[in-house]
Amino acid sequence: MSELPEGLQEFLAEAGWGGAAVDPIPGDASFRRYFRVRRPDRSRAMLMHAPPPHEDPEPFLKVADWLNRHGMRAPEIFAADPAKGWVLLEDFGDDRxxxxxxxxxxxxxxxxxxxxxxxxxxxxxxxxxxxxxxxxxxxxxxxxxxxxxxxxxxxxxxxxxxxxxxxxxxxxxxxxxxxxxxxxxxxxxxxxxxxxxxxxxxxxxxxxxxxxxxxxxxxxxxxxxxxxxxxxxxxxxxxxxxxxxxxxxxxxxxxxxxxxxxxxxxxxxxxxxxxxxxxxxxxxxxxxxxxxxxxxxxxxxxxxxxxxxxxxxxxxxxxxxxxxxxxxx
Incomplete structure (x- = not known):
């Protein structure tokens, strides 16, 4: 497993997901990184790390909110710390x-x-x-x-x-x-x-x-x-x-x-x-x-x-x- 970013476990604990298993997901063409997070009760979420200065999660949060409020299907946001680049969101599963x-x-x-x-x-x-x-x-x-x-x-x-x-x-x-x-x-x-x-x-x-x-x-x-x-x-x-x-x-x-x-x-x-x-x-x-x-x-x-x-x-x-x-x- 690749090294986890600093502050990941602290953010998950504050979001109520402390102790969850964290598995990195292969990245895309950006500086963003993604992780699948699983609790012992089998609930799961996606964790996005979009760290400043290369990334800014605020636009993602803004667009997700607008899409969901207008009947589209963006991931639900569970917790976020935009200043540090963390967003915990709904896991849409594996069927890309x-x-x-x-x-x-x-x-x-x-x-x-x-x-x-x-x-x-x-x-x-x-x-x-x-x-x-x-x-x-x-x-x-x-x-x-x-x-x-x-x-x-x-x-x-x-x-x-x-x-x-x-x-x-x-x-x-x-x-x-x-x-x-x-x-x-x-x-x-x-x-x-x-x-x-x-x-x-x-x-x-x-x-x-x-x-x-x-x-x-x-x-x-x-x-x-x-x-x-x-x-x-x-x-x-x-x-x-x-x-x-x-x-x-x-x-x-x-x-x-x-x-x-x-x-x-x-x-x-x-x-x-x-x-x-x-x-x-x-x-x-x-x-x-x-x-x-x-x-x-x-x-x-x-x-x-x-x-x-x-x-x-x-x-x-x-x-x-x-x-x-x-x-x-």
Missing amino acids: MRDWLDAHPDREVPAYEGAIDTLVELHGRPAGPFADYDMPTYQREAGLFTEWYCPARGLDVDVAGYGEAWDAALAPMMPRQRNGVTVLRDYHAENIMLLGDPARRAPQGLIDFQDALVGHPAYDLVSLLQDARRDVSEELEAAMLARYCDRVEVDGDFAADYARLGAQRNAKIVGIFSRLHKRDGKPRYLDFIPRVWTAMERDLAHPALEPVAQWFAANVPDELRRSGGGKVA
């Missing part, structure tokens, strides 16, 4: 959508239907009290591509032109997200917990939502259906997108905005995965780049992305694009 589908690939369609229906429910609520997903945020995220991926590949690119291309591509979309929805921003199969009977479309548990903003409803659809960590066929993507559009009133620009946000998000992810390798020493994320790149190329083919597609044509070599981004050194 990604892992469950690895074991039950024949149940892919109903699992994704449940995920789509969860977004329909979320988007039917008034937007939460969160910051807007504004143009500077989109630009900052898209800029991770030129900041991290391009140097890692030794590419000397037109950074200013890249920003101008994104301005041109995203500007037509911005008025359509003024009356926005809550955007969880990392909604995909690794952050969805299947509750109740996983074989049915039971209510789905939400995790990893601390970066929520108010933005365009297509964003979390892209996150789910162009998953960086799991193959989602184009046929399933189209079917689930149609399911959403059948249940929510969308305008004639929705498909274009979906492509815009797909390209923006995928460019961001390529940059993030490159950063995780170069800065944080986590090379395993490089294996996901070809999948992300393939989805990004499909998005760039939409006419709404013409300015960005032209930038890619002028700045990223064809052989690199055809190889799914190539290998980052």
Whole structure:
């Protein structure tokens, strides 16, 4: 077992969980750590350690409270000490959508239907009290591509032109997200917990939502259906997108905005995965780049992305694009 963080046992004792067994859970791409906590009476909880200055649990607590108060299924918070980074929360069990589908690939369609229906429910609520997903945020995220991926590949690119291309591509979309929805921003199969009977479309548990903003409803659809960590066929993507559009009133620009946000998000992810390798020493994320790149190329083919597609044509070599981004050194 890896060493437990200082202050863990004291926090559990104050929360009424003193003497509980503590088992570390493999972490994600952040500085957060997770532990499963079990009492002798067999009750259990999850313990999150999100220590300052790298992490701040306050946004997680704020979004969890809002989601639960508006009929969604975020973990119940049992105890928290945000100043020290501790949060004790409800344990949603072991049926993470990604892992469950690895074991039950024949149940892919109903699992994704449940995920789509969860977004329909979320988007039917008034937007939460969160910051807007504004143009500077989109630009900052898209800029991770030129900041991290391009140097890692030794590419000397037109950074200013890249920003101008994104301005041109995203500007037509911005008025359509003024009356926005809550955007969880990392909604995909690794952050969805299947509750109740996983074989049915039971209510789905939400995790990893601390970066929520108010933005365009297509964003979390892209996150789910162009998953960086799991193959989602184009046929399933189209079917689930149609399911959403059948249940929510969308305008004639929705498909274009979906492509815009797909390209923006995928460019961001390529940059993030490159950063995780170069800065944080986590090379395993490089294996996901070809999948992300393939989805990004499909998005760039939409006419709404013409300015960005032209930038890619002028700045990223064809052989690199055809190889799914190539290998980052």
